[in-house]
Amino acid sequence: MRVFKPSFRRVSVISPMSSANLSVGFDVLGVALDAYHDELDIELDKNKKGITISSNVNLTGENTAKRAAELFFKKVGYAGGATIKLVKGIPAGKGLGSSGASAAGAVFALNVAFGNALSLSDVIDIAAKSESSPHADNVSASILGGFAFVHSKSPYNAFSIYRKWKFYLIIPRSETPESKTELLRKALGEPVPFEKYVEEKYALNSMLRGLLYDEPESFGKGMNVESYHQLIRSRTGLYSDYLKLKGSLIEAGALGVCISGAGPSILLLPGKETSIKTIKSVLEEKEVEADIIEANVSEGIKTKNMEI
Amino acid sequence: MRVFKPSFRRVSVISPMSSANLSVGFDVLGVALDAYHDELDIELDKNKKGITISSNVNLTGENTAKRAAELFFKKVGYAGGATIKLVKGIPAGKGLGSSGASAAGAVFALNVAFGNALSLSDVIDIAAKSESSPHADNVSASILGGFAFVHSKSPYNAFSIYRKWKFYLIIPRSETPESKTELLRKALGEPVPFEKYVEEKYALNSMLRGLLYDEPESFGKGMNVESYHQLIRSRTGLYSDYLKLKGSLIEAGALGVCISGAGPSILLLPGKETSIKTIKSVLEEKEVEADIIEANVSEGIKTKNMEI
Numbered sequence: 106m107r108v109f110k111p112s113f114r115r116v117s118v119i120s121p122m123s124s125a126n127l128s129v130g131f132d133v134l135g136v137a138l139d140a141y142h143d144e145l146d147i148e149l150d151k152n153k154k155g156i157t158i159s160s161n162v163n164l165t166g167e168n169t170a171k172r173a174a175e176l177f178f179k180k181v182g183y184a185g186g187a188t189i190k191l192v193k194g195i196p197a198g199k200g201l202g203s204s205g206a207s208a209a210g211a212v213f214a215l216n217v218a219f220g221n222a223l224s225l226s227d228v229i230d231i232a233a234k235s236e237s238s239p240h241a242d243n244v245s246a247s248i249l250g251g252f253a254f255v256h257s258k259s260p261y262n263a264f265s266i267y268r269k270w271k272f273y274l275i276i277p278r279s280e281t282p283e284s285k286t287e288l289l290r291k292a293l294g295e296p297v298p299f300e301k302y303v304e305e306k307y308a309l310n311s312m313l314r315g316l317l318y319d320e321p322e323s324f325g326k327g328m329n330v331e332s333y334h335q336l337i338r339s340r341t342g343l344y345s346d347y348l349k350l351k352g353s354l355i356e357a358g359a360l361g362v363c364i365s366g367a368g369p370s371i372l373l374l375p376g377k378e379t380s381i382k383t384i385k386s387v388l389e390e391k392e393v394e395a396d397i398i399e400a401n402v403s404e405g406i407k408t409k410n411m412e413i
Numbered sequence: 414m415r416v417f418k419p420s421f422r423r424v425s426v427i428s429p430m431s432s433a434n435l436s437v438g439f440d441v442l443g444v445a446l447d448a449y450h451d452e453l454d455i456e457l458d459k460n461k462k463g464i465t466i467s468s469n470v471n472l473t474g475e476n477t478a479k480r481a482a483e484l485f486f487k488k489v490g491y492a493g494g495a496t497i498k499l500v501k502g503i504p505a506g507k508g509l510g511s512s513g514a515s516a517a518g519a520v521f522a523l524n525v526a527f528g529n530a531l532s533l534s535d536v537i538d539i540a541a542k543s544e545s546s547p548h549a550d551n552v553s554a555s556i557l558g559g560f561a562f563v564h565s566k567s568p569y570n571a572f573s574i575y576r577k578w579k580f581y582l583i584i585p586r587s588e589t590p591e592s593k594t595e596l597l598r599k600a601l602g603e604p605v606p607f608e609k610y611v612e613e614k615y616a617l618n619s620m621l622r623g624l625l626y627d628e629p630e631s632f633g634k635g636m637n638v639e640s641y642h643q644l645i646r647s648r649t650g651l652y653s654d655y656l657k658l659k660g661s662l663i664e665a666g667a668l669g670v671c672i673s674g675a676g677p678s679i680l681l682l683p684g685k686e687t688s689i690k691t692i693k694s695v696l697e698e699k700e701v702e703a704d705i706i707e708a709n710v711s712e713g714i715k716t717k718n719m720e721i
Binding site for chain 1: 437438439440441442562563564565566571572574601602603604605606607610611614615617618619621622625626631634635641
């Protein structure tokens with residue numbers, strides 16, 4: 106096995122949030138957005154063993170950035186240690202790809218430190234495997250930018266299509282239950298009615314057409330088709346705000362509305378008439394307390410600083 | 414309603430065959446191929462009512478070209494009649510988009526005759542609705558050429574991506590039962606296991622990557638994932654040759670193997686080592702009698718002749 110040596114001692118990166126499970130793209134379609142980001146500063150120390158991590162927020166349990174660094178070091182055969190400083194800018198537990206952005210940022214930063222020892226495909230694979238429930242739509246979007254299409258899970262790999270589009274995130278202020286992941290995982294697995302299965306194929310092609318032809322209307326039309334994973338998950342009760350809002354948001358001019366990631370945040374593709382004001386009036390009418398955040402499609406992780 | 418008048422009295426076109434239900438693209442993905450085509454010669458007669466059709470083959474029941482012409486005339490408000498001469502080059506009942514090519518050719522030719530009165534989207538919609546069981550993957554491929562992605566069914570609409578790729582068609586010599594359509598329709602409708610549902614999303618993205626990046630390997634990888642509609646349909650016994658051959662053809666170097674349309678023909682994307690000779694040796698080994706036909710991706714319907 107080839108052993109790689111670092112080119113830089115210290116690398117810092119900015120890793121954007123992402124909105125995954127994009128409509129019918131369960132596990133396979135995500136988009137990187139610039140509304141929130143994590144910053145990671147990684148310093149290598151060849152005389153040390155293990156990885157220490159510190160953050161501006163309380164890190165509970167195993168952190169994905171740390172796990173990602175461990176997997177990266179194993180892959181490149183690096184026996185030293187590292188210190189990770191993580192500035193979390195992405196709210197956790199809201200379906201905004203927070204843990205994915207940390208994992209993606211760590212692998213990406215380390216790969217820069219090691220002179221791009223690994224391909225972007227390897228970076229995606231390691232980042233995906235750093236999550237407690239492996240999937241690649243979040244990390245691929247953060248890494249590649251734009252709309253990430255995951256096409257392989259052995260190893261995880263993806264490609265992306267970039268469009269300079271604007272979205273809005275509607276982030277409910279209600280508390281997310283601690284058992285969110287468990288609840289949502291349990292909700293999956295039921296067989297999909299054949300008609301729904303076919304309907305989702307049309308919807309994915311409609312979204313694809315929107316991206317290839319720069320037609321947000323076509324993307325929104327596909328985006329509005331409720332995916333089966335989302336229909337099943339709705340029964341958990343975690344998406345009550347979403348179900349209250351979706352139809353009214355579309356009536357008020359939104360081209361597309363779907364749950365962001367595992368929710369409860371809502372991803373909204375605006376039409377010409379949609380503004381924070383129109384969204385706010387729908388929220389008030391439906392008595393939902395939420396923050397409305399403008400979010401442009403992001404170009405993906407950026408290196409901020411490198412030191413030899 | 415605007416009433417259109419014909420610009421040409423007579424138009425003839427060449428309409429290529431297509432391979433639809435392409436792997437996981439049930440009802441939504443087809444490819445136009447140049448191996449076989451139909452020729453249609455349509456002559457308008459404003460002093461006549463109704464449509465007469467003649468052909469080099471025995472036309473049983475209602476013909477899709479005639480039905481397509483009826484729908485077209487209704488759409489443009491034309492009160493005259495027409496004579497259609499149909500030269501069938503595409504074998505029927507083999508899953509090669511034979512009825513779709515005739516329908517597509519008729520609408521396309523008439524639209525040329527009427528000075529492109531309708532958009533290509535309208536042409537696709539009318540052609541799709543001319544089939545006894547409406548779907549648009551065959552007709553969209555014949556009309557647009559390349560790989561057709563159907564993204565809407567109300568009205569039917571599609572876009573296409575062209576790649577200069579070569580395929581092989583393996584057309585079993587065994588008789589197709591008369592009740593093929595009925596058998597196959599009955600076989601559909603069962604709910605899809607959740608894992609399969611997710612697996613197909615990865616596969617479609619893999620095929621998409623192949624098309625966007627000109628990577629036949631990635632297309633073939635997705636193409637090899639058996640779609641659920643195909644798994645259910647296999648139980649009809651119509652695909653026994655396919656099931657015998659698929660694994661061995663991949664072992665012999667094929668990048669992708671799937672059923673063409675509703676079968677029993679097989680669509681094969683060759684690897685560098687695949688030739689008619691290597692395919693023939695697999696057929697012999699498995700004792701399957703079939704014709705092997707080279708087929709390049711077609712650019713779609715071409716106008717052959719116009720007369721004022």
